[in-house]
Amino acid sequence: xxxxxxxxxxxxxxxxTTLAAAATYFSVAPGVRLNVRSGPGTGYxxxxxxxxxxxxxxxxxxxxxxxTGPYGTTNIWDNIASGQYVSDAYVNTGSDGYIRQRCS
Numbered sequence: 001x002x003x004x005x006x007x008x009x010x011x012x013x014x015x016x017t018t019l020a021a022a023a024t025y026f027s028v029a030p031g032v033r034l035n036v037r038s039g040p041g042t043g044y045x046x047x048x049x050x051x052x053x054x055x056x057x058x059x060x061x062x063x064x065x066x067x068t069g070p071y072g073t074t075n076i077w078d079n080i081a082s083g084q085y086v087s088d089a090y091v092n093t094g095s096d097g098y099i100r101q102r103c104s
Contacts, residue, residue, distance in 0.1 A: 033051060
């Protein structure tokens with residue numbers, strides 16, 4: 001009995017990149033427990049705190065209260081989830097400006 005080699009099958013389905021796979025996460029400033037607020041400003045209630053070493057995904061950005069932090073002084077607030085905002089002054093985005101679309 002002889003065995004014939006089987007040729008490698010060609011890929012017939014396209015590769016798909018999902019949003020989850022393409023998501024970009026940004027580091028919160030080292031040594032910081034970051035307050036997450038219900039809106040883009042220090043006058044909004046704190047909904048939770050992120051532990052040291054956290055990374056966040058930024059969905060959109062919006063202007064709000066001006067804050068000074070490890071990454072400068074800014075009025076940009078990052079939306080990290082529905083009803084959850086952090087000051088961009090504490091997130092290492094590599095930019096002093098907007099890196100995402102404005103929140104609507």
